[in-house]
Amino acid sequence: MNVDIGNALSSVASPGVSRESLERLDEQVATAHERIETGMANEEHGYEALNLPERTDPDEIRTAVDPVIDAEALLTIGIGGSSLGAATITNALESDTETVFLDNVDPEWVSSHLERLPLAETAINVVSRSGTTAETLANFLVVREAFESAGVDWTERTIVTTGDSGPLRDLAERHGLPSLLVPDGVPGRFSALSAVGMVAAAVCGHDLEALLAGAAAERETLSGSLFDCPAYAYGATTYALDQRGAGINAIMPYAESLETSAEWFAQLWAESLGKDDLGQTPVRALGVTDQHSQLQLYRAGPRDKLVTFVTTEESADRPIPTTDVEDLAYLGDATLGELRTAEFEATEASLAATGRPNVRVELEHIDEYELGGLLYGMEAACVLAGELYGVNTFEQPAVEWAKKATRGLLGGGDFAEAAAVAEKTELRVER
Numbered sequence: 001m002n003v004d005i006g007n008a009l010s011s012v013a014s015p016g017v018s019r020e021s022l023e024r025l026d027e028q029v030a031t032a033h034e035r036i037e038t039g040m041a042n043e044e045h046g047y048e049a050l051n052l053p054e055r056t057d058p059d060e061i062r063t064a065v066d067p068v069i070d071a072e073a074l075l076t077i078g079i080g081g082s083s084l085g086a087a088t089i090t091n092a093l094e095s096d097t098e099t100v101f102l103d104n105v106d107p108e109w110v111s112s113h114l115e116r117l118p119l120a121e122t123a124i125n126v127v128s129r130s131g132t133t134a135e136t137l138a139n140f141l142v143v144r145e146a147f148e149s150a151g152v153d154w155t156e157r158t159i160v161t162t163g164d165s166g167p168l169r170d171l172a173e174r175h176g177l178p179s180l181l182v183p184d185g186v187p188g189r190f191s192a193l194s195a196v197g198m199v200a201a202a203v204c205g206h207d208l209e210a211l212l213a214g215a216a217a218e219r220e221t222l223s224g225s226l227f228d229c230p231a232y233a234y235g236a237t238t239y240a241l242d243q244r245g246a247g248i249n250a251i252m253p254y255a256e257s258l259e260t261s262a263e264w265f266a267q268l269w270a271e272s273l274g275k276d277d278l279g280q281t282p283v284r285a286l287g288v289t290d291q292h293s294q295l296q297l298y299r300a301g302p303r304d305k306l307v308t309f310v311t312t313e314e315s316a317d318r319p320i321p322t323t324d325v326e327d328l329a330y331l332g333d334a335t336l337g338e339l340r341t342a343e344f345e346a347t348e349a350s351l352a353a354t355g356r357p358n359v360r361v362e363l364e365h366i367d368e369y370e371l372g373g374l375l376y377g378m379e380a381a382c383v384l385a386g387e388l389y390g391v392n393t394f395e396q397p398a399v400e401w402a403k404k405a406t407r408g409l410l411g412g413g414d415f416a417e418a419a420a421v422a423e424k425t426e427l428r429v430e431r
Ligand SMILES: O=P(O)(O)OC[C@H]1O[C@](O)(CO)[C@@H](O)[C@@H]1O
Pocket: 079, 080, 081, 082, 127, 128, 129, 130, 131, 132, 133, 136, 188, 189, 271, 396, 399, 400
């Protein structure tokens, strides 16, 4: 990926940053880079994620999915980091395999998929690092039962990716299911380039080697200066803008197929950096659609935002037919792609004209190689930003608390935590 921070630079308007202040910040980037390299070399928790391009074995993943490689549909059951990386990849790329991601526990929505899908031709991809997440396990139990009711042997159609112990691992062993390991030291939101994100990609027939090669190329750019490294340029600039008041980061890909990448990014940024009263709030937007819903605020609202555009060169385009309506003549001879590009450039310029910082993340096209680079680059940017904020990027205690309390409220976990939640929500909890 390439990163253009030009429109974030401004010595006058806040929250812009000046080149001089970024040059000063570069000393901290060099120190942070050393810390990151040490963490990677020592395979420390979290930093290990940046070693995935060398660690992930595509053959192992392909072997595990082989029994279901002809599936017409793939039902991935997981949530957060156990779903969004896979969804980012498979929603961005074309495949003959239909993909459905069951993350939410919405009974109507889950039922509608189970009633519609050809279960005998559907594969199940269950993913949970901890193997204990209530939403994932509950959805899996519901799916399993639906397969049984339809007379389909779910054990023949299920692949499990989880840690080396826990309820999901036990279940996989009990039923002899093909299973893969979530690598040690890799938090869920940083695991897209492991089996967590790549099982779905493999079932859909995507090029796993190219995904890893794109990530490896991005890894090669990591260096001690933000001016030489696109990922660090992004991480350092967003951090510097936050220090100058841009507490909100609206990420806006300009391609329908990249919409999920904004969801993935939002978890990465929020769960990694949102701690110790610090962090930057990610907001998901989609170009050009959200020009007509959010741009007014971005251009004229509070000066507390930065906009991250994610752009890509056109691959397939479509001409706009000419018409004899005079007012529409300007569209004649243009293509939908050209219109989109013009809209993006106009939006970028309109923000810049009012001193609203924006950063452009550029992909050459949408393919496995570029996606691997985007996922790795944003992860590295996030790790760098975490070092600059001085937070523990790789933990998520606030979410874990709620997870345990949910279990407690259902009678399956820590009562004290459940009781504390109950007090706030006026729910009754009984031992
Ligand atoms: O992979 P697991 O353990 O099911 O967790 C799913 C998600 O839940 C969280 O732990 C908290 O929401 C995320 O960090 C993680 O991506």
